[in-house]
Amino acid sequence: MVEIDEQALAKRAKSGDVEAFTKLVEVYERVIFNLALRMTNDREDARDIAQVVFVKAYEHLGSFDPRYKFFSWLYRIHRGRCRRHEELDPGLLSDGSDPDETARAVIRTEAIETSLMRLSVDYRTVIILRHFLELNQAEMAHILEVPEKTVKSRLHTARQIMAGLLEQRGIGRA
């Protein structure tokens, strides 16, 4: 990724510089799309969510504080959009389903992606931020507005659950 002065771009965008906002879209479109993709497991939904995130960001640029990271702000907009998506598709979040059915689902489809989708939103989120977007725990804590120890705890639990789901498929342990 090209190094950019994100704060300067964000300030310019906030003052009405559309080119600066375009540059921010270029920088973050892949990240926001992948966030949405891993939360929904559906490319079309992810594309729609990503589009809405950027349009909402543009609409509300006035409320962005350039002292903070643009991504953190985008993430919060994204989170709001995903919540709406989840409300429309409550099955996405169900984590009390039959374990046998869960195991069969894992076998039927790509194991790791299916396992990810079986996690609750909080656990899935930390996995995505850490493993796909490669944020460190301090960055994750800032974005999620929770203590670092909470991030660490969620991350460890999420990985443990995923290991268990992979094990059900016969992957991971000898």
Added chain:
Amino acid sequence: MNRENFERIANEELDGVAAPAEREALRRHLAESTSAREQFEALREVFVRLKNVGLEEAPPDLKPSVARAIVAQRREAVPVSRSAGWMEFVGGLFRPNLRSALTFASGVGVGAAAIAIVAGNLVGSNHAMTSDLSGTMAPRSTPAEERPVGVQTLQISGITVTADTRRTSDGVILRMVASGNGASGANITAAFGGALHPVALRMEPPSAGEFEIDTDRVRVTLSGEGACVLSLRSESAHLAPLELELRAAGRSVRAELKTDSSESR
């Protein structure tokens, strides 16, 4: 080592942040416990598989879609400056040297005249503006405003690219349609002279390919059958022909395409 410590240190080790002393303690624990080794390997498998998933590319139509939505929003919010806003935003999607050209064209002073010229073609009527912004990236003239001036067909290994040019009141529209089973991997370059300036480009459908647009040429990589439509604004009534090149399957063919009174070869 108790279970809680083991899980914490195992995660830190795989995250690459374990302290040396704890790493050594983990190593000893793993050497002693078959169960711990199995758990550690299961956890490592999660890391490996997550790493293998990786990030996917954003859909190629995401950025243009955002552009369209924002342009529409600006049009409603600031009707007086909508032409400039459209130019600024679409210009921002292109490469820096084109952005410079568009910035110049939409600048103060000559910018006012330039915008007036472009607006006549691109956002001159409510009908054109509405239809274009709802479905495509680049505005287009209505057929009545267009005058066909040139057509060329280029072929390589089952790939056929038909290109035609049309004059409008203040510019040229180049349309290139690729077809054939071998369309995948076709690269087309259209070079234009100094009197023409690219204003907008759209792919139909957006998934048909990718493009790079510069101040004097556009390069299109077609990944399937589809069309690429480039709008060029002209500053002169006498224009040089467009130079087309199709590259595919390790070969290339070239042709010239007239834009006004010049002859195609």
